[in-house]
Amino acid sequence: MSIRAAVEWLANTEWSIALHESQYAYATIESVHVWALCLFVGFAVLLDLRLVNAIFRDVPVSDMARRLLPWTKAGFAVMVISGILLFYAIPLRTYLNIFFRIKAVLLILAGLNAFVFHHGIYAKLSEWDVGVTPPRPARVAGMCSLVLWAAIVFSGRMIAYNWFDCGKPQARLISAMAGCTAGDIDPYR
Amino acid sequence: MLLSLFQALENGAIGTAVRDSLWLFPVVEVFHLMGLAVIGGAILVVDFRLLGLGLRPHPVSRLARDVQPWVVGSLVVMILSGVPLFLSEATKCYYSFAFWTKMTALLLAIIFTFTIRRSVLFAPDGRFSPRSYRAVALTSIALWSAVGWGGRWIGFS
Numbered sequence: 001m002s003i004r005a006a007v008e009w010l011a012n013t014e015w016s017i018a019l020h021e022s023q024y025a026y027a028t029i030e031s032v033h034v035w036a037l038c039l040f041v042g043f044a045v046l047l048d049l050r051l052v053n054a055i056f057r058d059v060p061v062s063d064m065a066r067r068l069l070p071w072t073k074a075g076f077a078v079m080v081i082s083g084i085l086l087f088y089a090i091p092l093r094t095y096l097n098i099f100f101r102i103k104a105v106l107l108i109l110a111g112l113n114a115f116v117f118h119h120g121i122y123a124k125l126s127e128w129d130v131g132v133t134p135p136r137p138a139r140v141a142g143m144c145s146l147v148l149w150a151a152i153v154f155s156g157r158m159i160a161y162n163w164f165d166c167g168k169p170q171a172r173l174i175s176a177m178a179g180c181t182a183g184d185i186d187p188y189r
Numbered sequence: 190m191l192l193s194l195f196q197a198l199e200n201g202a203i204g205t206a207v208r209d210s211l212w213l214f215p216v217v218e219v220f221h222l223m224g225l226a227v228i229g230g231a232i233l234v235v236d237f238r239l240l241g242l243g244l245r246p247h248p249v250s251r252l253a254r255d256v257q258p259w260v261v262g263s264l265v266v267m268i269l270s271g272v273p274l275f276l277s278e279a280t281k282c283y284y285s286f287a288f289w290t291k292m293t294a295l296l297l298a299i300i301f302t303f304t305i306r307r308s309v310l311f312a313p314d315g316r317f318s319p320r321s322y323r324a325v326a327l328t329s330i331a332l333w334s335a336v337g338w339g340g341r342w343i344g345f346s
Contacts, residue, residue, distance in 0.1 A: 067245065
């Protein structure tokens with residue numbers, strides 16, 4: 001079974017249709033997604049700003065990580081769960097949405113950035129924990145993270161817009177990136 | 190009276206420009222969301238501290254001083270991006286319960302943040318009890334959450 005066939009199957013499940021047609025459930029889930037954005041992206045941004053030496057210069061990086069990361073992770077969990085539900089409410093259109101695909105790639109890049117930071121310069125944290133400007137690799141990681149999360153918020157918000165939906169007249173590159181097939185029709189035509 | 194003002198605003202230059210453009214509204218909205226993330230983080234991290242969570246070992250006043258420019262800066266971004274969004278659909282907002290809820294909460298949140306909350310945050314250590322800290326933090330979180338939820342629901346009405 002192709003991914004698309006799986007997504008089409010998902011779109012026809014009873015709960016997906018119920019969520020799609022609900023008056024309040026979808027809006028409530030989206031509000032939770034936005035609220036958790038404050039906690040997750042807000043705290044992630046504070047950590048990044050600390051890495052680029054723009055805030056909390058007297059607070060050791062280790063303290064920021066130890067005391068804020070658990071909340072950041074909790075916020076991320078809420079983001080993922082509410083995000084999956086938002087996808088589940090509109091599976092096929094979301095799967096074929098170019099901004100959704102861009103967002104997925106950017107999320108992977110953000111994960112890689114965090115991984116490289118954690119296993120790279122963060123391993124030598126004792127040398128730059130507090131009182132000094134974080135070393136260049138840490139500043140670069142913080143800056144990359146800020147740019148990536150801004151781009152993720154951007155592409156996430158854009159999923160709602162249908163400019164590039166399959167079935168609309170489209171540049172071939174965009175159709176290919178969105179995974180459109182010849183028979184697709186515009187869901188909002 | 191107020192309705193005709195809102196209608197005039199909607200038909201003004203900025204409102205018309207945002208409404209007539211395909212991409213202006215979404216792009217301005219993204220800046221609004223990014224501002225939300227920053228103000229959310231900057232407010233929450235201090236409220237968490239007041240609740241005894243997060244950056245516990247650090248003095249409240251120092252954390253508050255550090256986040257202050259980010260709170261003010263992101264609030265400016267929120268307002269600068271929020272006004273054109275409002276102008277583009279002022280009449281809809283006039284009839285929107287979510288809009289008036291949000292604006293009431295916003296007014297209260299701003300007053301609270303820059304008066305009571307501010308004086309508690311910058312008071313000498315030990316001046317206020319943990320219970321007052323908790324009350325301030327919970328009020329702040331409740332008010333700002335109402336602003337956020339109200340704002341999101343303008344789009345659903």
